[in-house]
Amino acid sequence: MSKIAQFRIAHLYPRLMNLYGDRGNLICIQKRLQWYGHDCIIEPINLHESLDYSAYDMLFMGGGSAQEQRLASKDWLRQADDLWAELEKGLPALCICGAFQFLGSYYEAADSQKLKGLGFFDLYTIYEPDRLIGNIVIASQLTEETTTVVGFENHSGRTYLHDDTLQPFGTVLEGFGNNGQDGQEGLRYKNLIGTYLHGPLLPKNPVVADFFIHAMAERQGITISGTLNDRLEDFAHRQTKQRILND
Numbered sequence: 001m002s003k004i005a006q007f008r009i010a011h012l013y014p015r016l017m018n019l020y021g022d023r024g025n026l027i028c029i030q031k032r033l034q035w036y037g038h039d040c041i042i043e044p045i046n047l048h049e050s051l052d053y054s055a056y057d058m059l060f061m062g063g064g065s066a067q068e069q070r071l072a073s074k075d076w077l078r079q080a081d082d083l084w085a086e087l088e089k090g091l092p093a094l095c096i097c098g099a100f101q102f103l104g105s106y107y108e109a110a111d112s113q114k115l116k117g118l119g120f121f122d123l124y125t126i127y128e129p130d131r132l133i134g135n136i137v138i139a140s141q142l143t144e145e146t147t148t149v150v151g152f153e154n155h156s157g158r159t160y161l162h163d164d165t166l167q168p169f170g171t172v173l174e175g176f177g178n179n180g181q182d183g184q185e186g187l188r189y190k191n192l193i194g195t196y197l198h199g200p201l202l203p204k205n206p207v208v209a210d211f212f213i214h215a216m217a218e219r220q221g222i223t224i225s226g227t228l229n230d231r232l233e234d235f236a237h238r239q240t241k242q243r244i245l246n247d
């Protein structure tokens with residue numbers, strides 16, 4: 001029997017950035033790690049707290065409204081250099097909607113004010129009054145095989161990957177994606193995924209959950225042995241996908 005590993009996940013600004021049940025993603029990762037025979041703790045990180053990014057196995061931040069985004073983005077900027085150093089070393093991170101928008105140079109809000117982003121990637125977001133809402137299916141190259149990812153999006157911001165060497169999380173099969181125009185959804189860089197797919201994305205996309213789990217394990221120099229019985233998860237994925245694509 002292999003040794004039990006301990007994993008530590010930072011949940012950034014859970015009081016501000018947690019729309020549509022985004023937190024469900026953390027419950028999913030924690031549960032799956034336990035089913036694989038390991039331990040996982042989730043630590044909330046709130047405004048004005050400093051964190052040692054190198055001490056975590058993964059970061060997670062959900063979406064939030066413009067007002068909450070304003071508070072969180074300002075705070076997050078304080079430790080941007082430390083965070084970038086860890087992301088470059090392969091720190092797994094999932095950033096949803098408002099959190100994804102922070103990764104770029106700016107978010108131009110409804111009042112035309114520009115919220116400064118972390119500036120990690122040459123992408124930007126501009127508010128438009130009509131929201132892009134609905135179910136979405138994308139095709140992603142996350143693993144060696146192309147995989148479909150199903151979810152729900154609800155955003156007024158339009159994100160543009162300005163640098164065409166940036167890799168999106170996937171291409172849109174049905175739905176809007178980053179801006180409703182170029183067929184791109186989200187961003188993938190090493191073990192970081194930024195995406196507009198809100199709510200509990202990982203329970204119905206176990207391939208994405210396991211992508212993070214394997215990346216976390218690799219950083220600790222261990223391998224996750226065994227596989228989980230994903231019959232129910234795969235069924236939920238297939239049903240959701242068929243319903244969205246045939247609608």
Ligand code: GLN
Binds near residue numbers: 065097098099154155
């Ligand atoms: N700025 C975001 C948007 O474009 C805020 C909402 C979110 O995170 N879902 O709508």
